[in-house]
Amino acid sequence: MLQLGFNDPQFEVWAQRALMNIAEGGCELGEVLSPAPRIPAGNTDTWYREWCALADRLYEQAGECRNKGHLISARQLYQRAATYYRTSYPLLFGTPTDPRVLEAYRNEARAFRWAAQLFSPPIEAQTIPFENTTLPGYFYSGGHGQRPLLICTNGYDDTLHTMHYAHAVAAQRRGYHVLTFDGPGQGAPLIEHGLTLRPDWENVVGAVLDHILARPDINPNKVALAGWSFGGFLAPRAAAGEPRIKALIADPGQWDMLAAIAGMLKRMGAEDLVAALPNLPKEANAPIMQAIEHNPALKWTLVQRGFWVHGVNSFTEYVKALAEFTVSDRVHQIQCPVFITQAENDPIAGAADVLFNAIEAPKTFRRFTAQEGAGDHCEAMARSVYHQHAYDWLDTAFKD
Structure with missing residues (x-):
C-alpha cells in the first residue's frame, strides 16, 4: 500500500487524498511529501500550519507570475495552492466551526477563483439562487453550440474545487458542458453559512437546474447528474x-442511511440497539460515544464531520437525522439510464448492488x-479509470 511517510494514519489518508489532483496539475508529489518530517503524529495544529505555509508560498509565487504575465505558471501555482489550503483543514472539522477552517476554506476558494480565470476558456463562477440564499458553482464550457451537460454533486467532506479534478476536466475534454456546485452541508454553504445537509436533494438539484437550464447552449434532453462519495446517495435521491x-451516475451507489447505521452498530457489538432504530434511547449515547472516542478515525467520521454536517450534538440525534436519508421508498421513480459503481476495497460501496438491483x-x-x-473509495488513486468507464457509458447513453 502507498505510504507517504506521515507518522499518523489519518494524516496519511488526507495526504494521499491530495494526490488525486496530480493528473490535472492540482499537486506535485514532492510538495505533498515535503511536510511529513515536520508534522508529529496527532498534532493537527502543526498539520494545519505546515500545509498553509506551503499553500501561502505558492499563492505568493502565483501572484508574482501573474503580474509578470506568466499566466500558465500562475494558474498552476494557484491550483496547487488551493489543494494544499484544502488539505490543511478537514481534520479540524467540528462544532463550533474552528476559525482556521473558515480562513483556510476562504483561501482555497480565492486561489481556485484565480486559477479558474486563467483557464482558456475561463471557468465561470456561478451564483445559484436557492430558497433564501445562494449556492456556489462553476460552469465549464465543453465548446461552442448546444451541448450535453454534466452536473456534479459532492458528498460529505469535499468541495466543488476538488470536483474540478474528480469530474469536470475529464468531462469537459470530452465535449460536455459541466456544472459543479456545493449544496447545503457542503463547502461554503456549511462553512460560511452554517447550512446543514438535507435529504431532499431533488429540491437542491431542482434549483440548480432552474438556474443552469436558462443557458441556451445546453441541450435540455441531455442532462446528466453524477454524485461521488455520499453524492452516490444524493444523486439517486435527486434523480x-x-x-x-x-442520465445518472452514482459513484459508489448507496442505499438508505439507516441500514448503514445498523451495520455499524453490529460491528461495534451493539446488536441489541438495532431493533430500536431510529429511536435509540438516550442512555445509549454514553457507551457508544465511549467506543467512538477510542477510535480516532471513527471519531472524526461521526462526531467531527457527521454531527457538524447534520447540525446535531449526540449520536441519537445523528441517527434520527440519517433516518430521513432514504432512497428505497422512491427508487422506482428513477426512469433515466443509470451507471452504478462499486470499488472492491470501499466499505461505503457495500450496498451498491442493493441500489442497482432495485x-x-x-x-x-x-x-x-x-x-x-482503482479499488479504493471513489477510485481516488486511479480516477482516470473511472472517467474512462463512466464517461464512455455516458457517451453511449446520450448517443443520438
Missing part, C-alpha cells in the same frame, strides 16, 4: 424526484478493482 435528469430503469454496474489500481 428519483427530478425528471429533467436524463432500479427498474436501464442500468449498468461497474466494479472497480485493486488490480487496475
